[in-house]
Amino acid sequence: KAGVTQTPRYLIKTRGQQVTLSCSPISGHRSVSWYQQTPGQGLQFLFEYFSETQRNKGNFPGRFSGRQFSNSRSEMNVSTLELGDSALYLCASSLVTGSKGTEAFFGQGTRLTVV
């Protein structure tokens, strides 16, 4: 069973550019969440999508956006990149079965470097 796939694994962008990251969840998983990981701030929640709808959003500026497609694949976009956006971006998928406590499965992440 394939895990969560994030592409690309590594990206280098210039300040002011925009970037799109992709996440393919585990087959059958309908919830996709995104997290930003930096040495200073640790792991911070960006947003969560379920059935193509944003269900929850973290405390990030509007430059950070996302979407989810009908096949549950998700993309996140960061516009007008800043140096501080350099981070590991992690995607997690969850199987929504109605039972409690379903765990989140993480991808390997996309390492974004802004220069």
Added chain:
Amino acid sequence: AQSVTQLDSQVPVFEEAPVELRCNYSSSVSVYLFWYVQYPNQGLQLLLKYLSGSTLVKGINGFEAEFNKSQTSFHLRKPSVHISDTAEYFCAVREADSGAGSYQLTFGKGTKLSVIP
């Protein structure tokens, strides 16, 4: 809102020695608790989780954790560590019975475990 405190940012330990990584949380609602491990340049892998029931939970790779509601703690333990356990460990919480079903996790800052040969 929830918060998670991992009391030690770095823990060095000799191979085959026991280890405990500490985690305390704060929440006004019931939560589920998780421990994840991250190896260099990798994503997060779930070690174990506490949902309800027995307060002692066993996970993969010989790890276990004990939920203590009165102390709002969820410490991770392993009786004998191996070199391959060198990694960063994250404690996380999620609101239980969140109704709308949000799977948002709140993480601690992480503890880097270094196993010394």
